[in-house]
Amino acid sequence: MTTTERIEREQDAGRGTGPGTGPDAGPATRADTDRSPIAVPAARATGCPFDPAPEIARAHREEPITRATLWDGTSCWLVTRHQDVREVLSDPRFSADATRSGFPFLTAGGREFATGNPSFIRQDDPEHARLRRMLTADFMVKKMEAMRPEVQRLADGLLDRMTEGRHAADLVAEFALPLPSLVICLLLGVPYDDHEFFQKHSSVLLNLRSTAEQVRGAQEELQDFLIRLADSKRRAPDDGIISRLVARGELDNAAIAAMGRLLLVAGHETTANMTALSTLTLLRNPGQLARLRADPSLIKGAVEELLRYLTIVHNGLPRIADEDVIIGGRTIRAGEGVLCVLNTANRDEEIFPGGAALDVGRDARRHVAFGFGVHQCLGQPLARVELQIALETLLRRLPGLRLDLPFEDIPFRHDMGIYGVHALPVAW
Numbered sequence: 001m002t003t004t005e006r007i008e009r010e011q012d013a014g015r016g017t018g019p020g021t022g023p024d025a026g027p028a029t030r031a032d033t034d035r036s037p038i039a040v041p042a043a044r045a046t047g048c049p050f051d052p053a054p055e056i057a058r059a060h061r062e063e064p065i066t067r068a069t070l071w072d073g074t075s076c077w078l079v080t081r082h083q084d085v086r087e088v089l090s091d092p093r094f095s096a097d098a099t100r101s102g103f104p105f106l107t108a109g110g111r112e113f114a115t116g117n118p119s120f121i122r123q124d125d126p127e128h129a130r131l132r133r134m135l136t137a138d139f140m141v142k143k144m145e146a147m148r149p150e151v152q153r154l155a156d157g158l159l160d161r162m163t164e165g166r167h168a169a170d171l172v173a174e175f176a177l178p179l180p181s182l183v184i185c186l187l188l189g190v191p192y193d194d195h196e197f198f199q200k201h202s203s204v205l206l207n208l209r210s211t212a213e214q215v216r217g218a219q220e221e222l223q224d225f226l227i228r229l230a231d232s233k234r235r236a237p238d239d240g241i242i243s244r245l246v247a248r249g250e251l252d253n254a255a256i257a258a259m260g261r262l263l264l265v266a267g268h269e270t271t272a273n274m275t276a277l278s279t280l281t282l283l284r285n286p287g288q289l290a291r292l293r294a295d296p297s298l299i300k301g302a303v304e305e306l307l308r309y310l311t312i313v314h315n316g317l318p319r320i321a322d323e324d325v326i327i328g329g330r331t332i333r334a335g336e337g338v339l340c341v342l343n344t345a346n347r348d349e350e351i352f353p354g355g356a357a358l359d360v361g362r363d364a365r366r367h368v369a370f371g372f373g374v375h376q377c378l379g380q381p382l383a384r385v386e387l388q389i390a391l392e393t394l395l396r397r398l399p400g401l402r403l404d405l406p407f408e409d410i411p412f413r414h415d416m417g418i419y420g421v422h423a424l425p426v427a428w
Contacts, residue, residue, distance in 0.1 A: 038066065070104060109209075175275070176275040176276040219261075230257060280424055305358065313418065400428045
C-alpha cells in the first residue's frame, strides 16, 4: 500500500471521529478551528500546582489535538488524550530524532540538550534498539527487585541522619535527592563524592531558563567527566554499568559518556522529584495518607496512582512525523512536530474515571507516566522500587510528618523540565 492510499483509507475510517471531520471536511487542518495556538511551556499562573496547566487542560476537554506555538515562533501539535498519545508514541512513523528539521523544542537550551551529542532516546530504530539492548539486562525487573535490601539500607541510613537530634529538615536535600543519587551512582560505578558536580550540571540541563550556551557548557563538562571515568574503567574495571559498557568494546568513550549522562541525569532527577512531590501530595490528602498508613500493602498500587496523578514530565514528549498520519481524526503532516502531553493523558476520564482526584486504591497501571512504545523509560523498574521503599519508609518511621511552612510558600519547579519542588521543609 502506498503512503497516499494509507492516508486515504485512514481518512475514510476516521471521518466523524474528531473535530472538523465530517463527510465533506477532508483532512483536518489548522483552518478547522478558531482556537488560538497555545504557547508552550504553558503558564501556571492559576490552578492547583498538582494539575496540568489550565490552558492545556481546557484544550484536552475541548480540542484534544490542538496547535501550539514554541519559543522560536514555530508551531507544533499538542496531543492530549490517552488513546492518541499511545498511538503517536507507538507509531514508527513518528520519529524521536531530535536532529530532524521541524522537531519541537521547548527552549533554545532544550534544543542544545537534545542535539549536542544525543543519547539513544533521541534516536530511532535500529540504532536506538541496538544501544538500548546494551542496558536492558541492567534494568530488568528481577535485578531491580534484588536491589531492595540495598535501597532499604540507604533509605534507613538517610533517615537516621536526617532525624538524629532534630525534628525538622528539607526532605529534598536530605532524603528525596540523595537516595536515587546514591543508587544510580552505585549502578553506574560513579563516585558519589562527585554528586554535587553532576546535580549542579543536571539542574542547568533541565532548567527551562538556561541559555543554549549554558547548556552547552554543562553538557561538555559532564561529558568530559564521564569520558575520564570511562577511561579509568579501562585501567581499573568494576561491576558498574559504565565498566561493563567499556568491556563490551563496541563503543568509544564519547558514546559511553553520552549513555552515562542520560542515566545519571534521568536516574536521580525523576525519582527525586517524584519522591518529594508524592510526599507533599499525600500530606495534602490526609484521607489518602490515612489509608496508606492503615494498609501498607497499598503502597505498590499507590505509587502507580501517584505516577499517574502527578506525571512529572509536564511539557510533553516530542516527536516529528515522517509522513502524513491521521491521529484522532486530524491529519498531522510529514515534517510537523508533536508534543505528547502525558499529564492530561493520565487524567483522561475515559481511561481513569474521576482522574482529577488522587485515589491510592485505584488500578492506575495503564498510565503513561513512563511514556509508551519502544522509547518507554528503561529505568522504570528501578524507579518503582525506589519510590515504593522511600514512601513506605517515610510513612512508617515518621508518623507525625507534616509540612513546616505554608503550602503557598512551597517553591514548585515551574522553571524546570522535570516537575517537582525545589525544597520541601517538613517537621515530625
